Amino acid sequence: MRLLIVDDGHYIVEYLKHLLDWNNMGVKNIRTTTNPIEAKQLLDQAYIDILITDIRMPEVSGVDLLEHVNKNKLRTKVVFLTGYSDFEYTQKAIRLGAVDYLLKPVDKDDMEKSMKKVLKQIEEERLKTNIDWKNFDGLGYLLSVISGHHSIPHDYKLYDDALASETYCFFQVPTARVNDEILLRDNSGGVEHFIWSTDTTIAGIVLKSCTESLANRIDTLTFSDSFHFHQKNTVRHNFYQFFYNEHVSAGEFEWLRDRVVFPNLETGSWESFRKTLLKMYAQMLSGKQKITFLMELIHFLYFTYCQLQASELKDWIFNQLNHPDATFHSILIAISQMEKDIRLSNDDMINAVHAYIADHLSDALSLDELGRVVHLHPVYLSKLYKQETGENLSNYISMKRLEKASRLLIDSNLHVIDISHLVGYKKPQYFIKLFKEQYGTTPQQYRKIRLGRDANG
Known part of the structure; x- marks a missing residue:
């Protein structure tokens, strides 16, 4: 999120910039200015999520900035800094839709409470936006978060924003009963797209706030440490630690990135692709390296070849991957089947072209x-x-x-x-x-x- 702090006093701007741990609150970009005219330009040029502004300034007041936000239908949330003598200004600001106002000098606790109020409003509005949760690909989203490779583009920005404010945990039920999946889906906090079942296991992600209630209902249910989706290194660390009991560091992903570049597979190069995979897999000496390599391969195949069955992926990730050599063999078999399917599909396309030409x-x-x-x-x-x-x-x-x-x-x-x-x-x-x-x-x-x-x- 982007924050803009505006006050004609330089020392106040600097004080507010360092008052809270903004990064921990999800605010990644902070702009400041002592010039309210420049503030208006910044509001126009870059999307600002939160505006903290002095209510009384020369030339352009904080109320003027709020009116500018409303006039241009910006989604910026506005918090005012006021003095006791600014009562009339403050009343007008509230009528115009300011989220909150803080009396100068600003106290850290008051600012923190105000920001929580603002962040809650932003999150509620985001959840109301037209996000297609029905067709949300939860497995693809998880793979995109835990992957160390970023060469495959995924358009998950809308979902990133909607999921950013909540705290989550991985879970696993190794010997699931018939009703366990129903219980999980009904009590997951609305994140059913992160629940995956295989023949023997149910695994996935739930809201941390739901863990205690679920643990009381399902005896064999276990949870990982909690995480936020925007903290990708933490998500990745928790994932490998929880499901495979492997401690994977950022340095190990860098090592993997230096050695693993999956080729752009084109029709006719399947045999070369298999040989490349075998050569790369032979470089993976430890179980940890093999597992992380296979997860990167699964990520690559999932987003490159839609012929892969979701049931296969779930089985590889949540059942088989603790035995990487067997999993690698299973993936090679699936690749061979994909090759056959694609060739059949290509034959159909060639026949369709021939028929159209004939007519x-x-x-x-x-x-x-x-x-x-x-x-x-x-x-x-x-x-x-x-x-x-x-x-x-x-x-x-x-x-x-x-x-x-x-x-x-x-x-x-x-x-x-x-x-x-x-x-x-x-x-x-x-x-x-x-x-x-x-x-x-x-x-x-x-x-x-x-x-x-x-x-x-």
């Missing part, structure tokens, strides 16, 4: 048009087609057009110019040139030769 030989048939048929970028379609068939797509189209032209020359009395148009060539001379290159003779000669043979036969 539209008289059209221009651009790569853009064919790409739209199978929902692929035209450049990727061209590359994929060459990889799967060994020939260029343009050559295939030309071959099919000339094949149709050869049949029309024999089966119809159409002029060569008409046949040229029917197979997609608007310039007959170009059509005749291509036809001669393919069949060794002009269309007219081809017709004469073939019909002569048929008559003699």
